[in-house]
Amino acid sequence: MSYFAEPFGGATLNAAINVYVEGQLQTAEGEEEGLFNGPQRVSGPAGKYIIGDRDPLVVKYGTSIPTGSGLGTSATLNVVWLALVRREEVTTREDKMHLAELAYETEKTLGIIGGKQDQYASAVGGINLFEFTSEGVTGEPVNIAPDRLAELESLMLLCYTGKARLSSNIHRNVWGNFRAGNQTTLNALFSLRQSAYEARDAMEQWDLQRLADIISAQRHYMRDLDASTSNEQIEQLFDLTAPDVLGGKPTGAGGGGCILFIARDQQAKENCRDRLEAQHLHVLNVAFDFEGVVVTRQ
Known part of the structure; x- marks a missing residue:
């Protein structure tokens, strides 16, 4: 912003x-x-x-x-x-x-x-x-070897909570607090900015646990920005998957939508999937895309 x-x-x-x-x-x-x-x-x-x-x-x-x-x-x-x-x-x-x-x-x-x-x-x-x-x-x-990318992809799960949210409402709260000089909000914003560099370094140095820790910390920084970035369902899903994941965070502004998890290994990923699907949630395997927007003529 x-x-x-x-x-x-x-x-x-x-x-x-x-x-x-x-x-x-x-x-x-x-x-x-x-x-x-x-x-x-x-x-x-x-x-x-x-x-x-x-x-x-x-x-x-x-x-x-x-x-x-x-x-x-x-x-x-x-x-x-x-x-x-x-x-x-x-x-x-x-x-x-x-x-x-x-x-x-x-x-x-x-x-x-x-x-x-x-x-x-x-x-x-x-x-x-x-x-x-x-x-x-x-x-x-980010400079990361193809085999490392493939390993990261193989451990990621994306879970859709079934509850869409309007991010502009969260932004309105956050930036209202920012303009009011709320120190907790300001500290969280600086922490989130710094975490981007730390996550880049963790990926390039291939420290997967460090990357997962940073992603998990971002979740807590988001809650410091505004309580609406999390809710009871989101917290329950993190508790549910805790035995099987290295870390995770709600995507985007939080408050609903999707949650990204990084599993400990392949068996833990399947365990995590089973736990989430038992809650009637939609779980996606995801892969990275390196093309971005593509325009073709017919």
């Missing part, structure tokens, strides 16, 4: 995963007559737009993961539809960084409260340390 990043500098460690938003831009031929009311209309939880009155175009986009999951889905949706409607090549890292900034500025104009790390993470892809200052955004890929 600019409230913190501009005076102090911000940093996040982000990983893009193989959960996708897909979109299409096509002519309006064959669309059901009367489907749209006026030159533009949105339908559905993702989006369907018609653009222009003469030779109109239709933009469709969606995802299998609900918004409010804590996976940056809402920001990614905005990256996708901007990539579609701009109809420009998005091939270089610079192109993707520019697109991410446009998506953030669009949200800011609409009054959506939030940071810009999700836009950059989804547009660029891979695992990156992003730094945010008043001068702009820089991003450096």
Whole structure:
């Protein structure tokens, strides 16, 4: 968030995963007559737009993961539809960084409260340390060997709690406390920023327990930001999985959505999955994605 990043500098460690938003831009031929009311209309939880009155175009986009999951889905949706409607090549890292900034500025104009790390993470892809200052955004890929990445992927579980949450509500509380000079909030923000560098170092030095400890500490820093980042269900799930995991944290702003766990080993991962599925929760195996936004022409 600019409230913190501009005076102090911000940093996040982000990983893009193989959960996708897909979109299409096509002519309006064959669309059901009367489907749209006026030159533009949105339908559905993702989006369907018609653009222009003469030779109109239709933009469709969606995802299998609900918004409010804590996976940056809402920001990614905005990256996708901007990539579609701009109809420009998005091939270089610079192109993707520019697109991410446009998506953030669009949200800011609409009054959506939030940071810009999700836009950059989804547009660029891979695992990156992003730094945010008043001068702009820089991003450096994390240097980790392919076999280490594969090992980390094999131990990760992503659990959807079944409860979406609106991150802007959490942001409103956090930044209200920040502007009021709440020292606990300020300390937590500095700790979260520092943890991004520590997590990057743990990955590059391949200290998996250290990485898990840092991720777990982030969960506690988040609770210091605002109590709504956790709830009874989330705390119970951490208690439930404690014997089988090295660490974990709610994704995104917390308060619901998804929880990321790093299992101790493969057997512990299966135990953890069984425990979570017994609670009727949806568990995903995830892999890292290194392409980011991809635009193809047909």
